[in-house]
Amino acid sequence: MDKKMNNYEQDFPILKQKVNDERLVYLDNAATSQKPRAVIAALTNYYYHDNANVHRGVHTLAERATEKFEEVRLKVKNFINAPSEREIIYTKGTTEGLNWVARSYGMSHLKQGDEIVISYMEHHSNLVPWQQLAQKTGAQLKYIELLADGRLDLESARQQITDKTAIVALTHVSNVLGVVNPIAQVANLAHSHGAIMVVDGAQSTPHMKIDVQSLGADFFAFSGHKMLAPTGIGILWGKSRYLNEMPPLEFGGEMIDWVQLQETTFKEIPWKFEGGTQNIAGVVGLGAAIDYLSQIGMEQIEAHEQALSAQALPALEQIKGLKIYGPLNPALRTGIISFNLDQLHPHDVATALDMEGVAVRAGHHCAQPLMKYLGVAAMARASFYLYNTEQDVEQLVKAIKATKEFFKNGTV
């Protein structure tokens, strides 16, 4: 493992604490990430020195705030290699971005008999919007199957995507199985049938280099809070040829061009989608997060998390009665490891791990159809980020062994 990576926990003040008298090991990064000093300072600095509303003042602070707000659009464009910053739309998160594509593009393009294709591993936020769209338009919602080890079944994708398919929506990285989906291949399939490719980037963008062009995506949505930025800020990227023709969803201030008594013309993209005062501080924080991540390098972060998985997977596999979901080869997954221990309910496991200072998620992970598909009610999940260390993995493994020992006389 790269020794250089081991110092980053120093940049995250929250990690320097004890929980239940034990050293805190934060492994709930797939839910939300912690924030480095640089991001917290950017927020404080913004409110101390620059706070004003954007795009509508002639005074100095308004000018400064607007400049920062638009600067970050350019940073995001470079971060995901989008062709233009005008295609970068601020949202409150991945969920809002995906909902907008379903409601704006979907409602104006889909008709009865069309098909929307997703997969069994989707998070509810890349499932329910399409279900709603299907119900409203009479389109059919279809699911791509998974292979036995949890990876996407490309053969099933070839069968499900047809000339009737209008939209293919797929997660880039599964929030449960940690697998990385072959987006470019699926996008080729979608395009060959005249469908658009929508990508849920919530679990990939924080952890690997993203290039929306080489992925072949038409829309790509992600959240700031999973990549060191504050909550309540996210990005929807879309190709301008689609965004230009899409109707805005939020009407009001900021997004208008000319308002008359009976009709209104709207601004151009991206602003026509950004109705009302935006989360300006959130945008500033996102900019600082991108700077921080870029300084380390996304390839470096990805390698570090894979190394942690490569350390954790064999150690976990040795624990009798522990079942890991998804492929066991660390090269096929990111730093997300979902598991169950014996017949223990994951809530009992998560409470026990918390007593050992280890924060994990337990439950259905907002993926109830996937739980049903895999035949389980719930799972526990540990997920790594750049600030996690070998010591964290050791503490996780030790805590799981202690939990097993505590419950060895059986519960349910």
Add this chain to the structure above:
Amino acid sequence: MALSRLDNLYRQMILDHAAHPHHHGKLTNAKQQLELRNPTCGDVLQLEVSLDDGKISEIAFSGTGCTISQASASMMTDEVLHKTPAQVEKMVTTFSELVTGQDPANADEILGDAAILEGVTQFPARIKCATLAWKAIYQILAEVQD
């Protein structure tokens, strides 16, 4: 070291109830049925009761859940059997106060063995696991009375 704190939550009686739940399964001729879900964790509880002469005469539960929710459901079915809806309502209120740390009067007397779940007050994230079965009996009886 810190796992020893778990003893406050997973008392032996709770582990026993979870491992061998009482009144677990389905009734043959249930008068009332209800399914409650805990949307944050996906736990499901199906509850069935029959009333006879103004009292709960039969009760059964099934579904999936953690140790705390299963034990709580098992204890609840023990304690509410042969009680009137009014008595059960008082028990539900008392249980809710107990696990949220409000220290209700005569909890041991009103709740019997189920009072042992008081330990959950130290684990706020788990309170909803303990209360699921009690919410279910409250709702099912409210439907009977409607």
